[in-house]
Structure formats: C-alpha cells, structure tokens
Amino acid sequence: MKQLIAIERFCLTGHTVALAFGLAGLLLVLPNPDFILALPAFGQSAFGLSMSGGGVVYILLGALTIAAYAYRVLGLQRWLTFMIPAIVLSLGSELLGTSTGFPFGEYGYLSGLGYKIAGLVPFTIPLSWFYLGMACYVLARAGLESVRLPVWARLIGAIAVGSLMLTAWDFVLDPAMSQTSYPFWEFKQLGAFFGMPYRNLSGWFGTGVVFMSVASLFWGKAPLNLSRAQLTVPLAVYLINFAFGAVITVAQLDARFWIPTALSAVLGVVPAIVLWWIAKPTATVAQLKTVLQARDLENESPAVPVGVSEK
Known part of the structure; x- marks a missing residue:
C-alpha cells in the first residue's frame, strides 16, 4: 500500500511538473526564438524533444495518477469498470467525430500528442478522457x-x-489547444461559441454521460464512502488541468476569452471544490470495512488511510 501511494504521488508530481514545463515552453520560450537559438545544439535538441513529447508525458502521468488512485481507494473492479468504458467509448466518439463531424463538429488533430489511432486520434486523447x-x-x-x-x-x-464538470474544463481547454499560436487540434470552421461550435459542447457532455452511465451500472448502488482527504487527489488533478488551460487561454487570447474562462470556473472549479468540501470529513472504521469488502480485499491488511477515525 505504501509503495502504491508513493507511485501515485510521484506520478501526480510529474504530471504537475510536466504541465508547468509545458506552460513555460508555450508562453515564455516559443514566443522568444532568440532564446532557443542561443542554446547549444544539445539544448536545442532537448527542447525540441520536450515540446514534441511533452503533451504525451503529462497525459500519461495524469492517467497513471488516477489509475493508481482508483486501484488504491476504489479497488480493481471499480477502476477497470470505469477506465475501460471511458477509453473505449471516448475513442469511438473521437474517431466518429474526426471522420464525420458528429458529435463535436468538423475538426482534426495536429501533431504533438503522440501516435494517431487510424491516423485520426492521438492515443493520449482517450487517456485524458479517462483521467x-x-x-x-x-x-x-x-x-x-x-x-x-x-x-x-x-x-x-x-x-x-x-x-458538466468535464464539459466545463473544455471551456478553457479547447481555446488553449486550438486557437493559440501553437495549436494541437483545429476546427475546420470557427464556431459561434468563442470559436467552438455549440455541438462540441453537447458532444463533450453527451460523451461524458455515456461512459459515466456505463460505469455507474457496473458500480451499482453501493456508496463510495470516501472522506474529504480521500478526494484530494481527484480534486488536485481537476484544478491543475483547469489552471493549465485557463492560463494559456487568458495569456494568449484576447479579453473575450475571459468569459469562457469564468464559465469554466463557475461550472467546473466551484462545484469541484464544493463537492470535495461537503464530503464526509473523515471515514469511520465501519465505512472503511464496507469499502474493503467492495474491493474484495478482506484478506489483506492495508494501513488505515489518512482521514480514518475510530468512531
């Protein structure tokens, strides 16, 4: 258990650092080509590698963080019965979208996010939907x-x-990734909602509803019984990824884009923090036993996680 927590923390730290380096590269380094030209040959090669593979690294580390967290806190069954539908269904939605324009509108992926499945969708995109x-x-x-x-x-x-929270994240992600100086995907025609077609938003919400509904059927009605402390990792992942898109959108686009950024904060960040706050402050031993039984871990003796009280 301690090793799993260490792996989870390492991946979350790496995910955060990779996003920070990505921000620095996009906002400070690329707009100043003289800085790049002043680097030695090795430095230029390293910078080129980091810019071409940085997106892949931060997404992989984000997915590994949530995978380790889900296995540790929710158990193998709940982890896999969410991850597999999320990856398979979101990939299907993306392949359909890049081929036909439904459900997101006419768009296509550029370079920088890794190998493209069927030449259309980077393999990292379904992983980002998952985590x-x-x-x-x-x-x-x-x-x-x-x-x-x-x-x-x-x-x-x-x-x-x-x-809704997942869609709210897209309010800052899409402008940051498609309308700035260094895009990772592009819409064939600019849409009415700050460059995004409205059906892109409905496509995001609908895709989320589909794979979350499938996971909910697998998970059943049993409560998660997670304490506030046990929800810190998903909250941190959400806030870090919101900040990444929001900083790029605000820094590189004009003042109009403060509106989708504010909407993203109201519809995504605020609910995330409120949901974390209203969760149980601690998990009782009885609740912990329920979680362990749901995870089929009765024969193991993991350490009592942070936030558990002997009530």
Missing part, C-alpha cells in the same frame, strides 16, 4: 452522498454533475 472523467465522477458521486436525496437521484446527479 479527467474519473476525477469528475468520483468527486460528484462521493460529494452527493452527503446530500439527502433518494439513491436514484444521487446516482443520476453524479452522472450529470460529473459530465
């Missing part, structure tokens, strides 16, 4: 368990709120 989608869904489901609602309403609410 951000799972962060959103776990926050929504665990947070809503503290709200007095019928079970069915909490389950549907978790899918709806999780998908």
